[in-house]
Amino acid sequence: MDLKEYLKEKQMMTEAALEKILPEEDLLPSNLHKAMRYSVFAGGKRIRPILMFAACEAVGGDVEKAVPAACAMELIHTYSLIHDDLPAMDDDDLRRGRPTNHKVFGEAMAILAGDALLTEAFILLSREINGVPPEISRRITHIIARCAGSMGMVGGQVVDMESEGKSIDLPTLEFIHTRKTGAMILASVQTGALLGGGGEDEFEAVSRFGEAAGLAFQIADDILDIVGDQELLGKDIGSDQARGKATYPALIGLKESRIRARQLRDLAIEALMPLGERAEQLRRIASYIVDRSF
Amino acid sequence: MDLKEYLKEKQMMTEAALEKILPEEDLLPSNLHKAMRYSVFAGGKRIRPILMFAACEAVGGDVEKAVPAACAMELIHTYSLIHDDLPAMDDDDLRRGRPTNHKVFGEAMAILAGDALLTEAFILLSREINGVPPEISRRITHIIARCAGSMGMVGGQVVDMESEGKSIDLPTLEFIHTRKTGAMILASVQTGALLGGGGEDEFEAVSRFGEAAGLAFQIADDILDIVGDQELLGKDIGSDQARGKATYPALIGLKESRIRARQLRDLAIEALMPLGERAEQLRRIASYIVDRSF
Numbered sequence: 001m002d003l004k005e006y007l008k009e010k011q012m013m014t015e016a017a018l019e020k021i022l023p024e025e026d027l028l029p030s031n032l033h034k035a036m037r038y039s040v041f042a043g044g045k046r047i048r049p050i051l052m053f054a055a056c057e058a059v060g061g062d063v064e065k066a067v068p069a070a071c072a073m074e075l076i077h078t079y080s081l082i083h084d085d086l087p088a089m090d091d092d093d094l095r096r097g098r099p100t101n102h103k104v105f106g107e108a109m110a111i112l113a114g115d116a117l118l119t120e121a122f123i124l125l126s127r128e129i130n131g132v133p134p135e136i137s138r139r140i141t142h143i144i145a146r147c148a149g150s151m152g153m154v155g156g157q158v159v160d161m162e163s164e165g166k167s168i169d170l171p172t173l174e175f176i177h178t179r180k181t182g183a184m185i186l187a188s189v190q191t192g193a194l195l196g197g198g199g200e201d202e203f204e205a206v207s208r209f210g211e212a213a214g215l216a217f218q219i220a221d222d223i224l225d226i227v228g229d230q231e232l233l234g235k236d237i238g239s240d241q242a243r244g245k246a247t248y249p250a251l252i253g254l255k256e257s258r259i260r261a262r263q264l265r266d267l268a269i270e271a272l273m274p275l276g277e278r279a280e281q282l283r284r285i286a287s288y289i290v291d292r293s294f
Numbered sequence: 295m296d297l298k299e300y301l302k303e304k305q306m307m308t309e310a311a312l313e314k315i316l317p318e319e320d321l322l323p324s325n326l327h328k329a330m331r332y333s334v335f336a337g338g339k340r341i342r343p344i345l346m347f348a349a350c351e352a353v354g355g356d357v358e359k360a361v362p363a364a365c366a367m368e369l370i371h372t373y374s375l376i377h378d379d380l381p382a383m384d385d386d387d388l389r390r391g392r393p394t395n396h397k398v399f400g401e402a403m404a405i406l407a408g409d410a411l412l413t414e415a416f417i418l419l420s421r422e423i424n425g426v427p428p429e430i431s432r433r434i435t436h437i438i439a440r441c442a443g444s445m446g447m448v449g450g451q452v453v454d455m456e457s458e459g460k461s462i463d464l465p466t467l468e469f470i471h472t473r474k475t476g477a478m479i480l481a482s483v484q485t486g487a488l489l490g491g492g493g494e495d496e497f498e499a500v501s502r503f504g505e506a507a508g509l510a511f512q513i514a515d516d517i518l519d520i521v522g523d524q525e526l527l528g529k530d531i532g533s534d535q536a537r538g539k540a541t542y543p544a545l546i547g548l549k550e551s552r553i554r555a556r557q558l559r560d561l562a563i564e565a566l567m568p569l570g571e572r573a574e575q576l577r578r579i580a581s582y583i584v585d586r587s588f
Contacts, residue, residue, distance in 0.1 A: 023444055028469070029452040032444050083409060088401035107382035108455055111405065112448050115377060115412065119443035122416045126435035134428040141420035141435060149413035150317055150326050154406050158323040161402055175322070 003284040010053050010063075014046040014074060017067045021124060035105040035113035036120070040078050043096050048073040048184060051213075051285060052192035055206050058272065058279035061196020065132050069140055069191050072121035076148050077184065079117035082110050084157065118148075132195060140191045147187035156180030165244040173246050174215070181221070182214030189213075189282075201274065206282075208271035213286045216264035220293035222247035223257055227293070258294065265290040297578040304347050304357075308340040311361045312368060315418060329399040329407035330414070334372050337390050342367040342478060345507075345579060346486035349500050352566065352573035355490020359426050363434055363485050366415035370442050371478065373411035376404050378451065412442075426489060434485045441481035450474030459538040467540050468509070475515075476508030483507075483576075495568060500576075502565035507580045510558035513551055514587035516541035520548065521587070552588065559584040 001009070018040055023033045049070035056066045085092040085100040087107060092100050102110035125141045146152055156179025163172060189210040193203050226249050248257040268286040272279040295303070312334055317327045343364035350360045379386040379394040381401060386394050396404035419435045440446055450473025457466060483504035487497050520543050542551040562580040566573040 027445070029444070029449050029456070031456070032449060032452045036444065079409075083405055086402075086405065088405060108380075109452070111377055111380065111382060112452055112455075114409075115373075116444040116448040118409065118412055119439055119448065122435060122439040123443055126432050126439060128432070134432045137432045138420050138422070138428045138435075141416060141432075145413055145416040145420055149417055150323070150330065150410040151321070154410040154413065155323050155326060158326045158403070158406055161406075162323070162325070 001281075003281065003288055006054075006281050006284070007050060007288075010050040011046045013053070013063075013067070014049040014070060015041075017071050018074060021068065021071050022120070031105065031109060032113060032116060035101060035109050036117055038104060039082050039101045039113065040075065040117070042078075042098055044074065044077070046074060047217075048077055048188040051185060051188040051210075051282070052195075054279075054282040054285055055189035055192025055210075056196035058206065058275045058282045059193050059196040059198030059202045060278055061192070061198065062131075063196075065129055066192055066195040068124040068127050068129060069144070069195060070188075072124040072144065073184065073188050073191070075117045075121040075124070076144070076153075079114040079121075080148075080153060080157070082114040082117070086110060089161065136194050140194050143190050143194075144187045147183035152179050152183035152187075153181075156183065160245070163246060168246045168251075170251055173248065173251055176246075177215060177218040178211075181218045182211065185214035185217060186210035205271055205274050209268045209282065209286070212264045212268035212271065213289060216261050216268060216286065217289045219248045219257055219261040219264070220290050222249055223254065223261065223293040226254065261290045261293060295575075297575065297582055300348075300575050300578070301344060301582075304344040305340045307347070307357075307361070308343040308364060308368060309335075311365050315362070315365050316414070325399065325403060326407060326410060329395060329403050330411055332398060333376050333395045333407065334369065334411070336372075336392055338368065338371070340368060341511075342371055342482040345479060345482040345504075345576070346489075348573075348576040348579055349483035349486030349504075350490035351486075352500065352569045352576045353487050353490040353492030353496045354572055355486070355492065356425075357490075359423055360486055360489040362418040362421050362423060363438070363489060364482075366418040366438065367478065367482050367485070369411045369415040369418070370438070370447075373408040373415075374442075374447060374451070376408040376411070380404060383455065430488050434488050437484050437488075438481045441477035446473050446477035446481075447475075450477065454539070457540060462540045462545075464545055467542065467545055470540075471509060471512040472505075475512045476505065479508035479511060480504035499565055499568050503562045503576065503580070506558045506562035506565065507583060510555050510562060510580065511583045513542045513555040513558070514584050516543055517548065517551055517555065517587040555584045555587060 022037055022040060025034050025037060027033050052066050052070045052073060053063045056063050081095065082101045084090050085095060086102055093103055094100060101113060105113065125144060126137060156176050160176045160180055186207065189206045190203065193206040225247060265286050269283050272283055316331055316334060319328050319331060321327050346360050346364045346367060347357045350357050375389065376395045378384050379389060380396055387397055388394060395407060399407065419438060420431060450470050454470045454474055480501065483500045484497065487500040519541060559580050563577050566577055
């Protein structure tokens with residue numbers, strides 16, 4: 001299967017699972033469930049679930065076991081977008097061309113829909129899953145919670161917010177990126193490896209992949225914000241610049257950013273060496289992430 | 295030990311554990327960790343952790359094993375207060391006489407501090423704990439997440455918010471209360487029983503206790519909002535009325551509310567019959583919850 005087909009297949013698998021897993025709109029409180037679904041089904045690329053499935057396959061696992069965790073990852077991603085878009089935060093009216101959650105449902109409901117999605121993720125992560133030992137459930141919940149929390153995604157968002165309009169240095173930018181985006185990408189592949197039954201060596205290999213790929217992904221996003229194609233990026237071109245957000249190209253230049261993204265891509269691919277053929281789609285995703293910014 | 299001493303002891307135990315468990319203020323991002331700690335140490339009565347410890351003892355368990363989960367419960371409670379106080383929600387400037395989180399740290403940070411506290415709760419719940427089987431960790435995480443989510447606490451908050459200034463009926467008020475407050479009280483005692491190694495019968499007994507006590511707690515709070523002593527209530531007297539919120543006394547009268555609270559207290563105490571002497575403090579707490587409103 002070529003990468004395009006693979007991405008499509010796993011994206012559709014995620015959509016179908018999210019549809020089944022999320023509370024129905026007619027369940028009380030109906031407006032809350034509508035608000036949750038509105039943002040979950042707003043056309044995401046499902047890159048985190050796809051990475052989780054690919055990591056699961058890379059250790060020879062059955063992707064079915066990763067479905068609830070993959071959905072959980074997407075719910076956490078969605079909640080973070082809803083809260084980031086709030087008037088008190090980035091104050092965005094549009095996301096992927098559609099009105100943001102608070103524009104449609106009001107600010108209070110958007111806050112609560114985000115809260116509920118984050119909580120729903122942990123409902124999913126703590127589900128009983130046939131063939132998944134509870135110790136693995138415990139461990140992946142721990143990894144995902146840490147990567148999403150004050151030392152992970154939320155922490156990255158805080159420093160990003162505090163840095164707006166200021167001139168920051170490369171270590172600070174890296175602090176933001178490794179946490180705000182990188183942490184959840186790392187958690188996705190680590191979770192995939194654990195749910196796939198991977199051993200400690202495989203977990204390590206996938207972790208090294210995830211660290212490099214996570215940062216590469218963000219550098220590529222920064223590049224796309226300048227030169228990119230809006231459809232690929234999923235947000236307005238130039239929006240980082242307009243907001244005075246630091247980016248890799250702004251700090252080290254476009255050329256150097258591309259070199260760095262390529263190096264990280266190669267590092268990510270190299271880390272998968274011990275996994276052999278089974279990691280092929282994971283390798284292709286790393287290339288895809290970086291190459292789309294060229 | 296009399297109840298007053300018991301409450302004090304378990305409250306101090308919770309304070310000490312929270313102090314140890316929460317990320318230090320000097321950890322990056324420092325402002326985020328300051329904001330989290332500000333609200334966690336704002337003088338809560340720690341009633342949910344105390345209920346968890348008492349339920350753990352009621353099945354003959356070791357309370358030490360319940361410490362991380364008890365802290366998690368308090369973090370979830372704190373996050374819900376921070377988000378409830380936001381300008382888009384209740385727009386409160388003060389809580390327990392101190393400026394609310396967003397008044398001190400700004401709205402964006404308050405949203406993120408709430409998010410981080412909720413996430414931190416799941417970091418704690420998924421910790422490895424000596425002597426706690428991972429299957430129990432999985433199960434309590436599931437219970438707590440469900441009780442905190444869109445069909446539990448957040449759902450209750452949504453309906454509460456949507457009902458403001460409207461005239462609602464008793465079933466709607468009960469829907470709000472059983473979810474907004476009741477669900478987390480139920481989760482506290484259920485979690486305590488499971489971490490204490492209780493069997494299914496004990497779990498059932500404690501659950502019946504939690505359902506009745508949770509509603510009794512809220513009716514007593516509603517009564518205190520009218521006749522009460524501000525110190526006991528932890529919020530301004532008359533604040534529900536001022537906001538046009540439905541309460542039991544407003545719907546069924548003060549006298550009938552007291553009768554209902556007493557019935558629920560008796561039901562709660564009766565449910566603990568199979569647990570014998572070990573459930574003494576849990577019984578006393580149920581009485582205390584209701585009797586403080588007389």
